[in-house]
Amino acid sequence: MPRKSAGCFPPDRARALQAMWRCRYPSWNVRSCSPCAYQDGIKKLQIGDASRIDVAWSARSVLSAADSMDLGFLPLPQRLALNYAPERIRAQTAALFALDARLGELVAKANEPLLAQLRLAWWRDELSKPQEERARGDPILDTLGETWPGEEHALIRLIDGWEQLVGAAPLPGSALESFADGRAGAFAALARLAGEPSAEEIARDAGRVWALADLAARVSDDQERQTACRLAEGQEHRFPRLPRALRPLAVLRGLAHRALLLGGAPLVTGRRDILAALRLGMIGR
Structure with missing residues (x-):
């Protein structure tokens, strides 16, 4: 039986990995190669413009509820x-x-802060109701009713966090903190839903x-960007391993860390960021 070199994939695993890359990333060309370690295999990817990556397959693979x-x-x-994300x-x-x-x-x-607040209030009111009393027809609201039972309070705090960003720049640090807390609470709720x-x-x-990294990349006011950073x-250097079920959160956390090191740059701008997302998605860090 042929020996495998340390850190290498067996031939069938290498072929399966190549097939997965071709399926998920049609614009990426994986060359035929001998069994290789992840570090070697990643070098064989020829990556084009990040904006051309076809990620529509992810929407098709979401469970029927979504x-x-x-x-x-x-x-x-x-x-x-x-x-x-696991199925x-x-x-x-x-x-x-x-x-x-x-x-x-x-x-x-929203052209006016009041208009944004009214629309956010609609989401808050609907998620505060029992599922059977909510408005029907909005795909996101319908899916949340089926997949987030009992965790609506975390979604309402997420709405409250976004509402803190309604106002004239520069926003105070407390508003940015509240926004970050809203997203953080939603991630914690997702961990509970995942059984973790x-x-x-x-x-x-x-x-x-x-x-905070996403906010720093989006805002146009320099003072707000500096405050977010x-x-x-x-916290940006804290990287305990997340469970496999929460791998999407590990991807976003890793991309955010890279962006913060660059002073609040966009999370994905080119091939290196795409490679980082691939690595984070496959091994979690």
Whole structure:
């Protein structure tokens, strides 16, 4: 029986890995190669522009509870992270990312603060009702009702956090803290839904780092960017391993850490960030 060199994949594992890459990333070309370690295999990827990556497969693979949601509007970091959600928790993860993205759109696109607050209030009111009394027809709200039972309070705090960003720049540090706490609480709730209550605090820290890094990358006010980076300084180097079910959170946490090291840069800008997301998704760090 031929020996395997240390750190190498057996031939069947290497072929399976190549097939997975071709399936998930059609624009990536994986050359035929002999069995190789992850570090060698990753060098054989020829990656084009990050904006051309086809991540629509992730939306098609979401469980039936979330099939009605259009996930094409998710920001690229969230779409990449969702690729690594196990099937048993994919619908919950997709619903959370979709709600967060929808709330972000409401805040960013509202011409008047009052209009944004009214729309956020609608989401808060609906999630405060029993599932059978909620409005029907919104795919995200319907999916949350099926996949987030008993954790609506965390989603309401997420809404409250987004509402803190409604106002004139520069926003105070307390508003940015509240926003980060809202996302952090939602990540902790996702850990509970995944059956990983022991990972709640790690997930909470991951959500906080991601929230502040994402905010720093989005805001146009330099003072707000500096405040967000400063608030993240105490946590950005904490990287306890997250359970496999929470691998999407590990991807976002890792991308956020890289962005903070660059002073609040966008989380995904090119091939190195895509490679980092691939590594984080496969091995968790």
